[in-house]
Amino acid sequence: MDWKEILRRRIATPNTGPNKKKSEQELKDEEMDLFTKYYSEWKGGRKNTNEFYKTIPRFYYRLPAEDEVLLQKLREESRAVFLQRKSRELLDNEELQNLWFLLDKHQTPPMIGEEAMINYENFLKVGEKAGPKCKQFFAAKVFAKLLHTDSYGRISIMQFFNYVMRKGDSFSLYLNSLSGNQVGFQSVLL
Secondary structure, eight states: OOHHHHHHHHHHSOOOSSSOOOOHHHHHHHHHHHHHHHHHHHHHHHHHHOGGGGGOOOOOOOOOOTTOHHHHHHHHHHHHHHHHHHHHHSOOHHHHHHHHHHHHHTOOSSOBTTBOEEEHHHHHHHHHHHOGGGGGGOSHHHHHHHOOSOTTSEEEHHHHHHHHHHHHHHHHHHHHHHHTOHHHHHHHHO
16 A cells, blocks of 8 residues: 555544544654654665665775774785785786797788788687686787777787787786885886
């Protein structure tokens, strides 16, 4: 039953109870109780329809205060573990050379001038052979981003390799700026 209709009927019908006259405060309290009851039913009914809202994770944690030494140490340690994990995801020189070798081996003819090209099928083959660290670079989104006006639907191997290098360099810069490593920061720039 609609709560508006119930409230209208309640107002329209005279009070036939033993105590016909209620104080103004009692009427306001009763009205507030009814409003709270119907509002909570209405709000609760909407909440039950979507269980997703009960599982939203907490995404903001306040920074620990200076006197909370244990929380600060925990934050520093978790940050160090995060940086180590992310730095292990970076490609080292040997892996970059292997990636270049695989790209060169799977190039798709014809070449445009001096530029070697690769189609999407070979792009995926290289992605499978390159290893787990390179997997993030072999997505359809990356291929589409680098695909320009080739009539055969290919991308330049050099452009793709430069893309991988730029992503690695920018991530190295980010990691070094977070860790405060000036020597590593300067080596990436040179």
